[in-house]
Amino acid sequence: MTVPILRVRDLRVTYRGERGVVPAVRGVSFELGPGETLGLAGESGCGKSSIAGALLRVLPRGTEVTGEVLLDGEDVLTMKPGRLRAVRWSEMAIVFQGALHSLNPVQRVGSQIAEAIELHQPGADARGRVSELLELVGLPARRAIDYPHQLSGGQRQRVLIALALACNPRVLVADEPTTALDVMVQAQVLDLLQRLQRELGLAMLFITHDLSMLAHVCRRTAVMYAGRIVEEGPSEDVFQRAAHPYAAALAAAFPVIGDPAFRKRPVGLVGDPPDPRELPPGCPFHPRCAVARPDCDSIEVELWPVAADRRAACVHVLGGPR
Amino acid sequence: MTARLVAGKVLGALGTLAFVVVFNFFLFRVVESNPVATLYRGRNLTDAQREELTRQFGLDGSKLEQFWRYMEQTLQLNFGRSYATNQPVIDEIWAATPQTLALVGTSTVLAMAIGLAMGVVAGWRRGTAHDRVLTGISIVTWSTPEFWLGMLLLTVFAVDLGLFPTGGISDPSGPDGGLGELLDQAHHMALPCLTLTIAYLGEYALIMRSSIIDVAREDYLTLARAKGLRDAQVRDRHALRNALLPSTTLIALSFGFVLSGAITVETVFSWPGLGLLTYESLRGPDLPMLQGLFLLFSAAVIVFNLAAELLYPYLDPRVRAR
Numbered sequence: 001m002t003v004p005i006l007r008v009r010d011l012r013v014t015y016r017g018e019r020g021v022v023p024a025v026r027g028v029s030f031e032l033g034p035g036e037t038l039g040l041a042g043e044s045g046c047g048k049s050s051i052a053g054a055l056l057r058v059l060p061r062g063t064e065v066t067g068e069v070l071l072d073g074e075d076v077l078t079m080k081p082g083r084l085r086a087v088r089w090s091e092m093a094i095v096f097q098g099a100l101h102s103l104n105p106v107q108r109v110g111s112q113i114a115e116a117i118e119l120h121q122p123g124a125d126a127r128g129r130v131s132e133l134l135e136l137v138g139l140p141a142r143r144a145i146d147y148p149h150q151l152s153g154g155q156r157q158r159v160l161i162a163l164a165l166a167c168n169p170r171v172l173v174a175d176e177p178t179t180a181l182d183v184m185v186q187a188q189v190l191d192l193l194q195r196l197q198r199e200l201g202l203a204m205l206f207i208t209h210d211l212s213m214l215a216h217v218c219r220r221t222a223v224m225y226a227g228r229i230v231e232e233g234p235s236e237d238v239f240q241r242a243a244h245p246y247a248a249a250l251a252a253a254f255p256v257i258g259d260p261a262f263r264k265r266p267v268g269l270v271g272d273p274p275d276p277r278e279l280p281p282g283c284p285f286h287p288r289c290a291v292a293r294p295d296c297d298s299i300e301v302e303l304w305p306v307a308a309d310r311r312a313a314c315v316h317v318l319g320g321p322r
Numbered sequence: 323m324t325a326r327l328v329a330g331k332v333l334g335a336l337g338t339l340a341f342v343v344v345f346n347f348f349l350f351r352v353v354e355s356n357p358v359a360t361l362y363r364g365r366n367l368t369d370a371q372r373e374e375l376t377r378q379f380g381l382d383g384s385k386l387e388q389f390w391r392y393m394e395q396t397l398q399l400n401f402g403r404s405y406a407t408n409q410p411v412i413d414e415i416w417a418a419t420p421q422t423l424a425l426v427g428t429s430t431v432l433a434m435a436i437g438l439a440m441g442v443v444a445g446w447r448r449g450t451a452h453d454r455v456l457t458g459i460s461i462v463t464w465s466t467p468e469f470w471l472g473m474l475l476l477t478v479f480a481v482d483l484g485l486f487p488t489g490g491i492s493d494p495s496g497p498d499g500g501l502g503e504l505l506d507q508a509h510h511m512a513l514p515c516l517t518l519t520i521a522y523l524g525e526y527a528l529i530m531r532s533s534i535i536d537v538a539r540e541d542y543l544t545l546a547r548a549k550g551l552r553d554a555q556v557r558d559r560h561a562l563r564n565a566l567l568p569s570t571t572l573i574a575l576s577f578g579f580v581l582s583g584a585i586t587v588e589t590v591f592s593w594p595g596l597g598l599l600t601y602e603s604l605r606g607p608d609l610p611m612l613q614g615l616f617l618l619f620s621a622a623v624i625v626f627n628l629a630a631e632l633l634y635p636y637l638d639p640r641v642r643a644r
């Protein structure tokens with residue numbers, strides 16, 4: 001692997017608010033090289049968006065974020081405010097979850113895009129660039145004068161993508177960019193993101209709860225459970241031969257239609273993901289785990305190599321691949 | 323907004339106004355069925371005199387005849403003559419209006435500017451010392467009775483310190499005409515204006531604070547911050563306008579109360595405006611005067627409410643589209 005452009009080390013996010021202390025991310029590490037794609041999968045509430053927010057430090061005030069987020073070797077978490085504002089969007093941009101609410105309802109979409117350009121590239125031809133960006137994501141340039149409510153869900157998602165690309169970032173974080181869309185539009189947006197990622201050579205962190213999607217989009221995939229990565233490796237391997245029982249269950253929850261291998265495997269995910277404030281002792285997955293051992297409620301295993309470029313955090317892995 | 327919608331809203335306002343006019347007729351006939359007897363209590367009137375007075379007050383004939391005469395006169399802005407001064411009601415009202423507009427208009431604009439700014443700062447920094455102090459001030463001023471505050475300021479600044487006149491609108495021995503007279507009037511207006519400004523600003527501050535807090539959770543603010551905008555830019559460019567939307571109607575309505583808003587304060591400071599006129603008419607009771615005043619006050623509220631509804635679409639593109 002080349003020198004990583006984004007290197008996250010032992011990232012922890014703890015919310016402190018009306019709902020008490022919520023340890024949403026509990027020690028996450030990963031690396032992303034230039035032009036690489038990494039998928040981040042896991043059920044709702046496992047901490048995916050918390051990671052995205054921590055990368056640019058846009059989580060609510062009072063949230064405790066520790067660890068390191070090294071962007072080109074520089075730690076975002078300890079940057080001075082001025083430097084942080086300069087890095088935001090020009091080095092790393094986020095396509096936020098929920099296209100419906102991420103755009104300011106009383107501002108034309110074109111000026112929301114132009115605002116970012118004017119901020120980071122003063123003197124640039126912002127209007128021309130807005131037209132360019134809209135056409136890049138497959139929207140007519142005249143859509144710039146529309147307000148968000150005048151666009152469909154898919155069009156708004158395209159605007160968000162255009163907005164994220166406005167300042168030519170090298171790292172793009174896409175947080176469930178297709179979740180709220182219907183299937184046809186999902187496929188279009190996914191194609192668009194993939195094409196742009198390749199053409200622009202973006203390093204992309206792609207967040208979703210649908211593991212099967214990552215098999216197409218990302219070279220590598222990390223599966224999260226209760227604020228930790230429980231398995232990481234090449235997407236194909238994670239999807240088809242998961243070492244961690246949770247990753248296996250997640251893969252089975254989104255079977256590839258027509259693939260016989262998935263018909264035999266039980267869709268073994270019962271119950272709800274745990275509340276991060278009251279995690280079960282030991283491995284937080286053990287109450288839902290079909291292959292839990294008696295000692296699973298007392299030990300939480302670190303990520304452990306399964307193969308040359310694969311790691312998983314499960315007692316079964318400690319004794320070699322299952 | 324389409325012409326049809328505008329027409330609909332204007333018609334709606336006219337309908338409300340018509341209702342108020344009719345209601346006014348009955349209200350004052352129910353309150354006082356025989357004002358001649360009340361006003362001339364203890365005086366010996368001949369039957370001829372009594373009939374003449376009854377006719378003058380427009381109280382002769384059947385109720386239906388009275389109603390039609392009332393409607394006809396009201397449409398011509400003829401509200402009859404004051405019981406107290408025997409002058410046309412409309413003349414007295416016009417004479418008192420400029421003073422009230424000056425006093426309450428100035429106070430409302432000041433209170434709005436200060437109060438909204440306080441609310442924005444408090445809400446944006448919710449839970450901080452700033453917020454606690456500003457919200458404390460708002461609640462105290464909001465719950466302070468106007469007349470009590472007026473008397474307090476009057477006692478301290480006018481009576482004890484002698485910095486301001488104790489009442490009225492001008493010094494009889496002061497300069498006549500020109501800038502000198504204007505300054506003298508401003509000097510007289512200072513204390514009542516201060517009283518009203520303090521009394522009003524708390525409400526604006528509290529309304530704005532809660533709107534800002536609602537808006538502060540929105541995803542588009544997270545996106546604005548992630549773009550690299552400064553905190554104040556996020557607040558002023560993205561939060562403010564969205565937070566103002568729900569307050570527009572309330573703010574417009576508060577302008578509607580400008581004319582009727584200062585009964586107690588005008589009385590405390592003997593400020594010769596509509597408030598003082600109302601107070602004096604209530605003591606009579608001077609029914610035609612009250613009838614005219616109530617109609618004017620209601621009309622002001624209706625007009626500003628209409629103005630808010632017509633203005634709103636220009637602030638919120640989502641409403642404009644409909």
Ligand SMILES: Nc1ncnc2c1ncn2[C@@H]1O[C@H](COP(=O)(O)OP(=O)(O)OP(=O)(O)O)[C@@H](O)[C@H]1O
Pocket residue numbers: 015016017019022024042043044045046047048049050051060097209275276
């Ligand atoms: N502002 C907040 N204050 C307190 N807790 C929060 C806050 N935001 C998120 N959480 C909690 O942190 C945990 C992780 O949330 P996060 O949004 O990162 O999950 P996610 O994996 O993105 O889920 P989803 O798939 O639903 O988007 C959840 O339990 C959530 O309830």
Ligand SMILES: [Mg+2]
Pocket residue numbers: 048049050097175
């Ligand atoms: Mg999320």
